[in-house]
Amino acid sequence: MRQASGRVGFLATVGVAVFLLIAALLLMAATPAAGQEPRLAGRLPDPARGQVEALLSAARVAGLPTEPLIDRALEGAAKGAAPTLIVSAVTRLRDELTTVRTAFGVTAAPAELIAGASALRAGASADDLARLRELRSAEPLTVAASVLADLVAAGVPADTAVGAVLAIAPNAADGDYVAFRRNVQRDIALGASPAAALGVRLRGLGELASTPTAGDGTLGASGRKRQKP
Amino acid sequence: MTAESDGRLLERVRAGDREAYALLVDRYQDRLGRYAVRMLGNQADAEEALQDTFVRAFRSLANCTRPEGFGAWVFGILVNRCRTYAARRIRADGIIVTNDDAVGRAAVPHSEERDAIRDAIGWALGQLPAEQREAFLLKHVEDLSYDSMEAMTGVRAASLRMRVFRAREELRKLLAETVRD
Amino acid sequence: MTESRDPLDSLIETLKEPVRLRPDLTRRVMAAIADDPAMATEHKPVRWWRREWTIRVTPVRLLATAAGLAGLVVTGQFLFRPAVKPASSVAGSEASNRLTQFVLVAPEAAAVTLVGDFNDWNVGATPLVRSVGDGVWSVTVPLAPGRYRYAFVVNGTVWRGDPEAPGLEDDFGQPNSVVTIGGA
Numbered sequence: 001m002r003q004a005s006g007r008v009g010f011l012a013t014v015g016v017a018v019f020l021l022i023a024a025l026l027l028m029a030a031t032p033a034a035g036q037e038p039r040l041a042g043r044l045p046d047p048a049r050g051q052v053e054a055l056l057s058a059a060r061v062a063g064l065p066t067e068p069l070i071d072r073a074l075e076g077a078a079k080g081a082a083p084t085l086i087v088s089a090v091t092r093l094r095d096e097l098t099t100v101r102t103a104f105g106v107t108a109a110p111a112e113l114i115a116g117a118s119a120l121r122a123g124a125s126a127d128d129l130a131r132l133r134e135l136r137s138a139e140p141l142t143v144a145a146s147v148l149a150d151l152v153a154a155g156v157p158a159d160t161a162v163g164a165v166l167a168i169a170p171n172a173a174d175g176d177y178v179a180f181r182r183n184v185q186r187d188i189a190l191g192a193s194p195a196a197a198l199g200v201r202l203r204g205l206g207e208l209a210s211t212p213t214a215g216d217g218t219l220g221a222s223g224r225k226r227q228k229p
Numbered sequence: 230m231t232a233e234s235d236g237r238l239l240e241r242v243r244a245g246d247r248e249a250y251a252l253l254v255d256r257y258q259d260r261l262g263r264y265a266v267r268m269l270g271n272q273a274d275a276e277e278a279l280q281d282t283f284v285r286a287f288r289s290l291a292n293c294t295r296p297e298g299f300g301a302w303v304f305g306i307l308v309n310r311c312r313t314y315a316a317r318r319i320r321a322d323g324i325i326v327t328n329d330d331a332v333g334r335a336a337v338p339h340s341e342e343r344d345a346i347r348d349a350i351g352w353a354l355g356q357l358p359a360e361q362r363e364a365f366l367l368k369h370v371e372d373l374s375y376d377s378m379e380a381m382t383g384v385r386a387a388s389l390r391m392r393v394f395r396a397r398e399e400l401r402k403l404l405a406e407t408v409r410d
Numbered sequence: 411m412t413e414s415r416d417p418l419d420s421l422i423e424t425l426k427e428p429v430r431l432r433p434d435l436t437r438r439v440m441a442a443i444a445d446d447p448a449m450a451t452e453h454k455p456v457r458w459w460r461r462e463w464t465i466r467v468t469p470v471r472l473l474a475t476a477a478g479l480a481g482l483v484v485t486g487q488f489l490f491r492p493a494v495k496p497a498s499s500v501a502g503s504e505a506s507n508r509l510t511q512f513v514l515v516a517p518e519a520a521a522v523t524l525v526g527d528f529n530d531w532n533v534g535a536t537p538l539v540r541s542v543g544d545g546v547w548s549v550t551v552p553l554a555p556g557r558y559r560y561a562f563v564v565n566g567t568v569w570r571g572d573p574e575a576p577g578l579e580d581d582f583g584q585p586n587s588v589v590t591i592g593g594a
Contacts, residue, residue: 039530071527072581075559078531079569081582089581111556115590118557146557146590153576153588174592186352247440254436262431273511273548276432283439350421370425397418404417 037070044073048083052090064097065110068117096120103129104141115145122149123158128166135169143174147181154185155194164202172205180205232256236296243290254283257300260371261307267366268311270355278314282307304371305381308363315359353403357396360384364392365400508591510553512560514538514572517545519564524549526560533563557590 037056040049052073056066072093076086100116101108103126108116116129124145132144144165151161168176180201187197233241233252241249258279265275265282286293286303293302354362363382367373368389375386382389432438512524524536528551538547547562561584562570571577571585580586 068527071531071559074531075527076582078525078533079582079584085582092581111554115557118588140555142555142557143590143592146588150576150588150590178592247443250443251436251440254439258431258435259428262435263426263429266429267425272429273513275429276435279431280435280438280442283435284442287439287443350424353421354425366425369422400421401418404421 037066039070040073040077043077044086045083048087051087055087055090055094059094059097062098063106064094064101065113067110068097068114069094093117099126100129102126104133109140109142112141112145115142115149118149119145122152122161124148124162128162131166132169135166140174143177144169144172147177150181151184151194151198154181154188156184156198157195160195160198164198167202168205176205234297235299239290239293239296239299242287250287253299253303257303258283260300261304264304264366264371265307265311267354267370268359268362269314270351274314278307278310282310285310301377301381308367308381311363312359349404353400356403357399361392361396361399364389365396368393508553508555509550510589510591511548511550512538512562512572512589513546513548513574514562514564514570515546516562516564516570519545519547521565522547523563523566524551524560525563527558528553528560533566538562553589553591555591557588559586559588561586 037053040052044052052069056069059066059069069090072090073086076089081089096117097113100113100120104112104116119129120126129145132141136144148161148165151164152158156164164180165177168180172180183201183204184194184197187201188194192200233249235253235256238249238253242253261282262275262279265278266272269275269278282303286306293299295302354365357365364378364384367378367381368375373381375389378384378389379386384392514522516522522538523533524538525531525533529535536549536551538549540547560572562572564570569584572587572589575587575589577585577587
């Protein structure tokens with residue numbers, strides 16, 4: 001650099017300080033007020049937005065992930081749902097996430113909680129999810145819980161799906177769950193009854209499937225009657 | 230008028246005539262495309278792999294030391310590209326929800342019965358490990374000799390024979406299962 | 411006389427049938443190599459990083475530069491916000507993202523977009539392109555491990571589920587599908 005001098009050095013220091021000041025001011029201007037979720041602005045009408053913001057704040061305090069709640073609100077808004085319906089959907093999801101976190105433990109990742117909420121809605125109980133955590137203590141639960149929900153969506157009775165997912169839980173890798181679901185879905189698409197397809201594919205897993213733990217002869221620990229959540 | 234040979238077209242490409250390369254792409258895309266679709270079981274991935282192959286081949290034409298063997302050389306590139314795409318797909322499998330069957334049906338209209346057969350074959354092929362599927366397709370669909378396959382894949386002929394054998398056995402089993410279904 | 415045919419032969423015969431590819435493959439390849447330096451006439455890029463530089467520092471210039479940079483930082487937040495939100499905001503890291511392809515067969519559609527948990531349910535953020543043959547629409551997006559709800563919007567108004575994916579958990583009376591990305 002030509003013409004560098006002590007004076008220029010001083011001015012450069014001043015310039016850098018001013019730069020930082022301007023940048024900080026502009027960034028502050030661009031940042032929404034603390035606690036406000038900018039993505040809800042313009043997508044959710046005001047009373048509902050305030051209620052959802054309150055739910056988000058409470059979730060933050062409780063240590064729950066807020067992203068799924070925001071997504072649910074945005075989904076409702078995109079679908080043109082009534083604001084009250086959006087608030088109740090977000091509230092319901094918050095409750096489900098709370099239940100799943102109790103079952104999966106406080107260290108559960110957001111993806112696991114979201115999948116667990118799906119499983120819960122599909123018909124699994126909080127006890128089932130806790131059992132899944134116990135059986136797969138070192139494994140992520142996202143895929144296992146999702147497969148459970150997907151099986152129910154494919155027509156497998158909830159009790160049977162829970163039983164199957166728990167039966168292979170101790171030994172199955174995520175890939176096994178995925179293959180299991182795919183095979184069951186394919187069999188159903190070809191005309192097999194959902195329960196029969198699941199039974200056949202479960203037997204096909206051989207040693208992956210653990211001995212049923214419940215005394216009622218059905219699959220896994222969850223062959224019992226369960227109430228809808 | 231007889232078509233220009235691969236060697237002649239390649240000479241023209243090397244002299245800066247890009248249109249000659251378009252003729253080579255036209256000439257080989259059907260055969261290569263068929264392999265890619267069968268290997269990857271997915272039209273969109275196959276077309277991406279195919280385009281990628283021709284672009285890469287163009288960029289490394291200097292490595293095509295036997296101009297008359299352009300077809301085999303570019304096929305070798307495709308085999309490698311398909312391995313990469315298949316690996317990517319395996320990582321993402323189970324996972325990716327794509328309407329592959331619908332893509333296949335939309336791309337090649339057929340009767341319902343034909344679709345059913347095609348679906349069953351596609352499914353059976355998809356059950357094979359990638360290396361067995363590769364060997365089976367090169368041997369039985371592309372009708373290559375084991376020597377050519379060895380040169381193309383870098384896998385010893387004896388291993389390739391074993392892979393083809395296992396693929397045939399597995400396919401027989403899977404087809405029987407499909408029929409029972 | 412009837413012959414019992416080896417089913418494997420039938421399979422091979424079917425596999426040998428030609429496949430139909432996009433008709434514009436050659437055009438796309440030629441477009442991709444159009445500017446390829448391997449064949450283009452040699453051009454000499456300016457070695458700007460090797461040129462000798464002279465920088466004069468004055469307070470006014472420094473302030474102008476600082477303001478400009480700050481402006482870029484702020485406007486960049488708005489201008490370069492990705493259509494698909496960063497995976498890390500959902501779960502996992504960029505390294506664990508999986509390319510996920512969404513496909514819808516909709517021959518009647520003039521436009522199809524993908525909406526879901528991964529793009530803030532923003533109807534215009536992720537358009538599908540008509541990719542194969544007539545009426546096959548697709549788009550590929552990177553997703554971190556997790557479970558995502560999504561749907562297609564046809565012609566900006568009609569909501570469609572993915573016919574090949576599990577559909578459930580709808581709170582709002584519109585079709586919904588779910589995709590799970592393993593790994594977390």
